[in-house]
Structures are given as structure tokens and as C-alpha cells.
Amino acid sequence: MKKYTFTEKKDTRSGFGDAMTELGKTNPNVVALCADLTGSLKLEKFQQLYPERFFQVGIAEANMISIAAGLTIGGKIPFTSTFANFSTGRVYDQIRQSVAYSEKNVKICASHAGLTLGEDGATHQILEDLGLMKMLPGMVVINPCDYNQTKAATKAIADYVGPVYLRFGRPAIPVFTEADQKFEIGKAWMVNEGKDVSIFATGHMVWEAIKAGEILAEKGIDAEIINIHTIKPLDEKAILDSVKKTGCAVSAEEHNILGGLGESIARTLGVNLPTPLEMVGTQDTFGESGTPDQLMEKYGLTANHIVAASLKVIERKRK
Amino acid sequence: MPEHKELERIASQVRRDVLRMVHGAKGGHPGGALGCAELFVLLYFKVMKHNPAKFSMDGIGEDIFILSNGHISAGLYSTLARAGYFPVKELGTHRKINSRLQGHPTPHAHLEGVRIASGSLGQGLSVGIGAAQAKKLNNDNTNVYVLMGDGEQQEGQVWEAAMYAAHHKVDNLIAFIDYNGQQIDGPLKEVMDLGDLGLKYKAFGWEVIEVIGHEFGVLDDAILEAKKVKGKPTVVLMKTNMGHGVDFMAGTHKWHGVAPNDEELQRALAQLEETLGDY
Ligand SMILES: Cc1ncc(C[n+]2csc(CCOP(=O)(O)OP(=O)(O)O)c2C)c(N)n1
Ligand SMILES: [Mg+2]
Numbered sequence: 001m002k003k004y005t006f007t008e009k010k011d012t013r014s015g016f017g018d019a020m021t022e023l024g025k026t027n028p029n030v031v032a033l034c035a036d037l038t039g040s041l042k043l044e045k046f047q048q049l050y051p052e053r054f055f056q057v058g059i060a061e062a063n064m065i066s067i068a069a070g071l072t073i074g075g076k077i078p079f080t081s082t083f084a085n086f087s088t089g090r091v092y093d094q095i096r097q098s099v100a101y102s103e104k105n106v107k108i109c110a111s112h113a114g115l116t117l118g119e120d121g122a123t124h125q126i127l128e129d130l131g132l133m134k135m136l137p138g139m140v141v142i143n144p145c146d147y148n149q150t151k152a153a154t155k156a157i158a159d160y161v162g163p164v165y166l167r168f169g170r171p172a173i174p175v176f177t178e179a180d181q182k183f184e185i186g187k188a189w190m191v192n193e194g195k196d197v198s199i200f201a202t203g204h205m206v207w208e209a210i211k212a213g214e215i216l217a218e219k220g221i222d223a224e225i226i227n228i229h230t231i232k233p234l235d236e237k238a239i240l241d242s243v244k245k246t247g248c249a250v251s252a253e254e255h256n257i258l259g260g261l262g263e264s265i266a267r268t269l270g271v272n273l274p275t276p277l278e279m280v281g282t283q284d285t286f287g288e289s290g291t292p293d294q295l296m297e298k299y300g301l302t303a304n305h306i307v308a309a310s311l312k313v314i315e316r317k318r319k
Numbered sequence: 320m321p322e323h324k325e326l327e328r329i330a331s332q333v334r335r336d337v338l339r340m341v342h343g344a345k346g347g348h349p350g351g352a353l354g355c356a357e358l359f360v361l362l363y364f365k366v367m368k369h370n371p372a373k374f375s376m377d378g379i380g381e382d383i384f385i386l387s388n389g390h391i392s393a394g395l396y397s398t399l400a401r402a403g404y405f406p407v408k409e410l411g412t413h414r415k416i417n418s419r420l421q422g423h424p425t426p427h428a429h430l431e432g433v434r435i436a437s438g439s440l441g442q443g444l445s446v447g448i449g450a451a452q453a454k455k456l457n458n459d460n461t462n463v464y465v466l467m468g469d470g471e472q473q474e475g476q477v478w479e480a481a482m483y484a485a486h487h488k489v490d491n492l493i494a495f496i497d498y499n500g501q502q503i504d505g506p507l508k509e510v511m512d513l514g515d516l517g518l519k520y521k522a523f524g525w526e527v528i529e530v531i532g533h534e535f536g537v538l539d540d541a542i543l544e545a546k547k548v549k550g551k552p553t554v555v556l557m558k559t560n561m562g563h564g565v566d567f568m569a570g571t572h573k574w575h576g577v578a579p580n581d582e583e584l585q586r587a588l589a590q591l592e593e594t595l596g597d598y
Contacts, residue, residue, distance in 0.1 A: 036470060036503045036510060056504065058473035058511025059440055090439060119346050119414040121422035123389065123438030286427060290416030298416065 001217055002192050004210050006174035012204075013111040013168050015150030017042025020079065023158050024050040030158055033068055033080045035061050040170075041081040041111050061086045062094045068106045069098035077158055078106050084113035084167055085126035088133060099163045100136040107157050108133075112170045113143075114254035115282070115299055116204055116292040125287035131259020133165040134232045140164040140185060141232040143253075143261075145206035147175045149229060152183035160185055167203065169254075171292045174207050186230045188238035194224035197310045198242040198249045202228045202261050205252040205280070205301065212306035223310060231261050236268045243275045248317040250278045250309045254301055257281035276316040278309035321364055323535035328594040329364055329401060330356045334564045335591050336397035336410055336598065341578040344414035347422070350574035352394030354499050354559040355466065357533050359398040362464055366542055371403035374431035382461045383450050385435055387443020388468035388497065389423035390576070396420050399432035400598070407598040441474025443467060444494060448484050451492040462546065465494045470502030473511050478523070484552040485524025493545045494554045497532070499561040501572040520554045532557030565590055 023030045024046050032046050033055045047054040057064040061082055068078035080087065087110035088095070099106045110129065117125045134141045140162060144150040150168050157164045177189075191206065192213055201209035206227045213223045224242055228235065243249050249269065251262035262279035269275045282299050296302055321329075333356045341347030363369070367382035375381070386395050393413060400407040405419075412418035419430040423438030435446050447465035454461060471477065484492060496516070504510045513519070517527045526548045530541045538557070545553035561575070562568030565587040568579075579587055 034504075036473075038504050040503075056510055059470050059502065060473045060475060060511070062475060085439065119344060119422050120390075121414075121438070122425065122427065123423045123436060288416065288428075289414045289418060289422045294416045 001194070001213065001222070004176045006176045008175055009172040010147035010175050011170060011172050012144060012147055012150040013040070013170065014042050015144070015147040016109055016111070016154050016166070016168055017045065019151040019154035020046045021049065023155060024053065027077065027158055029075060029077045031055065031071060031076045031078050033057055033064050033078055035059055035064050035082045035086065037082050040083070041109070043081060062091045065091045065094035065106070065108070066098040069102060069104045072104045072106060079109050080106065081109045081111070083117070083124055084110035084129050085124055088129040088165070089126060092132060096136060100139050103138065104163060105161050107164045107166060109154070109166045111168055113167045114169060114204065115287045115295040115301065116169050116171045116254065118170065118292045118295065119289045121289040122286040127254070127256045127282050127287060128259060129167060130231055130253070130255050130261065134264065138163060139232065140230065141167070142185065142230050143167040143203040144229050145203055145227055146173060146177050148177045148179050148181060149183065152181050153229065156183040156185055169204055173204055176207065176210070186233040186235055188235035189227040189229065191225040191227050192223070194222040195245055196222045197224065197314055198246045199223050199225045199252060199306060199310065200228050200239065200249060200261065200265055201225065201252040202231060204254050208301070208303045209252050209306055211303035212310065215303060215307050216310055221310065221314065228261055231264060234264050234268060236272070239265055239268055240273055243269065243273060248276045248313040250280060250306060250313055252280040252306050255281050256284055258284050276313050278313040280305050280309050323539070326360050326364055326535050328592070330360045331592045332595040333360055333394060333397045333401060335588060335593055336401070337393040338565070338579060338584055338587050339597060340393045340397070340410055340413040342584045343411055344578065346578050347393055347414055348390040348576050349393065349578065350561040350568065350572065351388060351391035351468065351497060351499070353565065353568065354532065354561045354563050355391055355394050355497050356564065357535060357538060358466065358495060358557060359394050361535055361538055361542070363398045363402045365539070367464070368461055371399070371432070374404060376426070376434060378434065378450070379457060379459055380461060383434065383463045385443045385447045385450065385463065385465045386424060387437055387465055388440065388471050389437030392420070392422065392424050395424060401595060404432040405430065410598045440468065440471045441476040444477055444480040444484070447492055447494070448480055448489050451489050452487070454491055460491070463492045465492065467494065467496050468502070469496055469498045469500065469507055469513065469516070470510070472496065472513055472516065481520065481523040481525065488550050489552050490549050492552045493542065494552065496554060496556050497559050498556045499559045501561050501575065503572070503575055505572065517556055524551055526551055526553040527556065528553060529556045529558065532559035533563055
């Protein structure tokens with residue numbers, strides 16, 4: 001079992017912001033749009049260095065999405081940025097018509113996704129965005145797991161042509177993936193090989209899955225941990241190859257179990273290779289105010305919850 | 320009817336509550352809440368006909384208040400508690416887990432006095448219009464009051480609502496705009512200039528009244544005047560000072576979404592008389 005450690009904690013949104021600063025330099029077609037949340041999205045540096053390629057739209061998210069679609073017509077690569085709720089639910093039809101259906105090369109970049117937004121509460125904590133976005137034909141959906149992966153993903157989507165939803169978060173979390181890694185859209189990352197249970201995790205839950213793997217190892221269980229950073233297109237091969245070995249699966253995401261990564265995996269398994277699956281995610285509920293840690297505990301999104309789900313699904317496999 | 324002097328004393332307590340709530344939660348939005356304290360207090364302690372002892376969601380026969388810029392919830396919560404909707408000691412739970420005083424107000428938390436969720440900006444005026452039209456259908460001659468932010472005016476939905484309210488002659492609705500000239504990324508003039516906001520509302524068919532938002536007298540008169548307007552909705556542009564009442568918080572956007580630390584809290588509280596007893 002590979003041991004993962006970290007020396008610092010950083011927010012994934014800073015990975016986005018830092019990558020944007022680099023992209024500003026390396027790709028003259030990259031432009032950024034923001035709706036009165038420049039600081040929260042870590043775009044101050046980009047704004048300062050490339051003011052002519054930074055568009056402040058004010059508090060007008062619908063306008064932002066369609067302007068971004070328009071910018072692509074002139075060959076620009078627009079990165080829109082605001083909180084995840086205002087990036088998706090707020091502007092769903094603008095994304096659907098002006099971006100997805102129009103096949104526009106817009107990168108919808110969404111911070112403060114999920115419960116870990118914390119104290120501002122449920123109006124700002126979207127837990128449905130992965131579902132909304134993955135249902136749009138042609139939309140790529142990515143939820144990276146730490147600062148380095150978010151940075152790599154941001155750079156990768158600039159080179160990919162087509163609409164992308166990139167989801168990241170607010171809190172500082174362990175940085176445990178490699179700096180300057182290559183990010184391949186749609187290719188799952190094998191975090192740890194194992195034979196007893198497959199744990200498929202995305203976003204902030206990957207670190208929790210790693211911790212869960214350590215707890216399971218102490219119980220003599222050899223968990224395979226796979227990071228599904230791209231929810232769509234889903235790396236079905238990686239999922240099927242893994243469960244062929246382990247015979248059971250757990251999904252882990254900071255999202256509603258309805259419509260998220262878990263359901264995508266359930267479909268893949270159901271269609272190809274019916275396999276017991278337990279889902280760690282929020283149980284069709286809104287979030288609430290609280291600290292990120294309190295909320296992750298209350299809504300069942302910790303390493304211990306992944307452990308419990310793993311034990312349960314292993315039990316089911318044996319029956 | 321309480322004198323304006325009495326209202327000032329209540330507003331001082333509301334400001335203390337706001338500061339202590341966001342300090343206790345180590346986060347929140349004091350700036351806008353401090354800037355709107357006079358409006359909150361005037362509405363709930365003088366203008367509005369309402370029944371804090373027995374909250375009813377449908378508000379029939381009562382004036383209704385809708386907070387569209389939900390981030391300044393601390394000001395609303397304090398006012399509701401001080402008016403008797405729920406125990407003031409509950410103010411200490413704001414933004415904490417398992418609280419009814421969510422970061423942004425919501426009926427989902429079943430807090431007396433809250434009839435709609437807000438936080439995602441730009442929706443409250445539409446909700447207020449609906450509530451006002453329901454009153455007309457009910458032959459209920461009470462009013463609906465809506466408060467919005469000035470940055471919030473950048474949302475397109477606000478203007479869809481503005482057009483609708485004039486077209487449908489929704490004259491039992493009075494909207495207020497917290498015209499502090501500030502939003503998160505800086506002054507509105509730099510982020511996204513609203514131009515002549517009063518003229519815009521006029522062009523949309525509204526009655527427009529401009530007042531200083533920190534003087535009970537003029538604010539009170541503006542509402543009396545607005546109530547007399549028939550056949551169209553009225554908007555009160557309240558020129559406010561974000562962070563009003565605390566010298567080092569006033570007139571800047573620095574305190575939009577930041578809580579004071581221990582020392583800052585003490586310095587701020589020293590400027591505000593404790594009139595009703597801290598929670
Ligand atoms: C739809 C939406 N977009 C963005 C935000 C994030 N946000 C919260 S407050 C705020 C600034 C609001 O400015 P204003 O209405 O002037 O309020 P003030 O800062 O003066 O209190 C923003 C952008 C939000 N809450 N809702
Ligand atoms: Mg403002």
C-alpha cells in the first residue's frame with residue numbers, strides 16, 4: 001500500500017487561480033470572467049497581470065455565461081468563475097443553450113462547491129451541480145482532489161476544445177498529489193491498488209478515502225482506491241477492471257447521492273457487471289451552516305463513513 | 320408609537336447584536352447589517368403591522384418584510400428577536416451547526432419571521448411582488464416591504480421584476496435599496512456602474528424616493544409618502560454608509576464579509592450603547 005503524506009494544506013481554488021496566472025502568460029486566447037467574486041476565486045493576480053483579458057461582469061451570472069459563449073466566437077477561451085451554485089443552478093439554461101447545445105469552448109469554473117463552503121449555509125452549498133452538469137450532452141465534468149490536481153486540471157482544460165465544468169472548493173486541504181503532474185481528462189488515477197473493495201472517490205473525498213484505506217488496512221482489508229477526477233466522460237474501464245478484482249465498490253463524493261458520481265458508477269456497473277455498491281454522499285438533503293468539518297461529519301462524508309460503507313459492501317459481496 | 324429617540328436606542332442594540340453575532344460565529348456580514356439597522360428597526364418597531372407573538376407564514380392581515388440581500392441576515396435576526404419573534408439568546412447560534420439562524424435566512428430552518436430563503440441575490444423583489452399580489456387577491460390591504468442591495472441591482476431578474484411590478488400596478492409593495500455604493504470586488508462605480516439608478520426605476524414606471532438611510536425622521540416620512548402612492552410601486556433609495564455606527568467599519572467594503580476579532584469587537588462595542596441588554 002502506498003503511503004500518502006502531505007506537508008501543507010491549500011485550497012483547491014488557489015490551484016485554479018495559480019493555473020490561470022500561468023495560462024495568462026502561455027495562452028493569449030485565455031480570458032477570464034468573474035461575477036463580483038474575484039478574491040474568492042483567486043483571480044486577483046490574473047486580473048492585475050492581464051487586465052484587458054479579465055472581464056468583471058458584476059453580480060450577473062446569466063449574463064456572464066452567455067458573454068463567455070460569445071467570446072468563443074472570436075476564438076477566445078473563456079473561463080467563467082463564481083461559486084458553484086451560481087455557476088450551475090443559477091444559469092442552467094444559459095449553459096444549456098449558449099454553451100452546451102451551441103458546442104462552445106467555455107470553461108465553467110466553480111468554487112465553494114459542496115458542504116465545505118461552511119457557514120454561509122445551504123443557499124451557497126450546492127450538492128446537485130455534478131448531476132446538473134453531467135446531464136448536459138457534450139459537457140465534460142471534472143472535480144479534482146487537491147491543489148496540485150486542480151492546477152493541472154485547469155491547464156489541461158485550456159487545451160481541450162469543448163465545454164467543461166470544473167468544480168473545486170473553499171477550504172485548505174492536504175496537498176498530496178504531485179506538483180506539475182500531467183492531467184488526463186477522463187482517465188482515472190490509481191491511488192492505491194488493492195483486492196478487497198474498490199473505493200471510487202472524487203474531489204475533497206479522495207483524501208478521506210486515503211485515510212479510510214489506512215483504517216481498513218489495520219482491519220486487514222486491502223482496499224483499492226481510485227480517484228475519479230473526471231465524472232464525465234467516466235473512465236468505465238478503470239471502474240470495471242477494478243471491480244472485476246474486488247467484487248464490490250464504494251463511491252465517495254461531496255454531493256447528493258442522487259445524480260452524482262455514485263449514480264454514474266451504479267449505471268456503469270448495472271449495465272456491464274452488476275456489483276454491490278455503497279454510496280457515500282449526502283442523502284437527498286440540503287446542507288446548512290456550520291464549520292466544514294462539522295458538516296462533513298454530520299452529513300456522513302468522512303473517512304469513517306467510507307470505512308463503514310466498505311465493511312458493509314464487503315459483507316454484501318460475501319452473501 | 321415609539322419616538323425616534325427610542326428607535327435609536329433599539330438600533331444601537333441591534334448593532335451590538337450584529338457585531339457580537341458575527342464575532343461569535345467568526346464570520347458573517349456585519350457591514351451591510353450595520354448600514355441597514357435603522358430600516359430594520361423602523362419597519363419592525365413602528366411602521367409594520369405584524370404579530371411577533373404568533374408568527375403565521377401566510378401573513379394575512381399583516382405587513383410582510385422580505386430580505387432579498389440575505390447576507391445581511393444578522394441585522395434581520397437581531398431585529399426579529401428584539402421584536403419578540405424568538406428568544407434573543409438564540410442569536411448566539413447564528414451560522415453555527417444545528418441553528419435556526421442560518422448564514423442566510425430560510426424557512427427550511429423554521430425560524431419565526433422568515434418567509435422565504437434568500438442568499439442567492441436578485442430574487443427577493445419577485446417574491447415580494449408575488450406576496451403583494453396575493454394580498455390583493457385576498458382583499459388584504461396590508462403592505463409588502465422588500466430590501467435589496469445596490470450591487471444586487473446588477474442581477475437581470477431585478478429588472479424583470481421591476482418591469483412587472485409597474486405593469487401590474489403593484490402599489491402595495493415598497494422596495495428599499497441599500498444604496499451604499501459598495502459590493503464585494505469594490506465600489507459599484509468600478510465594478511459595474513449602475514448609472515442613474517433612480518432614473519432607471521422611474522423609466523421602469525416606479526415612484527422613486529431618495530433619502531438618507533440613517534435618519535429615522537426622513538426614512539419614516541419617505542415610507543408615509545410611499546404608502547400614499549397609488550397605481551405604481553415605489554422604491555426608496557436609501558443612501559447608507561456601510562458599517563454605519565462603528566467608526567473604523569464605516570464607509571468601506573472591508574467589513575462586507577469579515578467578523579471583528581476580540582479587540583476590534585471591544586472597540587466597536589464601546590461606540591454603541593447597550594440599551595436592551597446583550598443576549
Ligand atoms: C446570485 C449571487 N451571486 C453572487 C453572490 C455572492 N455575493 C454575496 S454578497 C455580494 C455582494 C452584494 O453587493 P450588495 O448587494 O451591494 O450588498 P453589500 O455588499 O452592500 O452588503 C455577492 C457578490 C450571491 N450571494 N448571489
Ligand atoms: Mg452594496
